[in-house]
Amino acid sequence: SRGITLTQPKLKTVQQGQTATIECHIDVGIYGNSLGWYQQKPGETPKLLIYYINSLQSGTPSRFSGSGSGSDFTLTISGVQTEDTGDYYCQSYHNINSKDVFTQ
Numbered sequence: 080s081r082g083i084t085l086t087q088p089k090l091k092t093v094q095q096g097q098t099a100t101i102e103c104h105i106d107v108g109i110y111g112n113s114l115g116w117y118q119q120k121p122g123e124t125p126k127l128l129i130y131y132i133n134s135l136q137s138g139t140p141s142r143f144s145g146s147g148s149g150s151d152f153t154l155t156i157s158g159v160q161t162e163d164t165g166d167y168y169c170q171s172y173h174n175i176n177s178k179d180v181f182t183q
Contacts, residue, residue: 087169099156103169108150113172116145116154120165128167129154 086104093099103114112132117125127136129145132152142157156163 087167093156093159095159095161097159099159099163101154101156101167103147103152103154103171105150105152105169105171111172114145114147114152115170116143117168117170118163118165119168125168 086106087101091099091101101116103116105114114132115127116129118128119125128139128143129135132147133145135141135143142160144155144157146153146155152169154167154169
């Protein structure tokens, strides 16, 4: 069976106070609304920010929001702060041929 391709931008530079958008494209539709966003800072493990496309994990600042459907999703940071510097990843869940598949 073919793999799942997940595409994100490699680098985005945003000035403090501006709005940042990070896109995530998946070439296979997700299962239900199973799309999450993670933030990772150097030397730390990834931290879940958003789950189910647009639900904020406890402790996630309200300036973070998620949107999208189908194969295209966006993480928006409204009013970027210096502490938001880091790597951001989306992760999707799929059910293909009755098998659970998570992207990584």
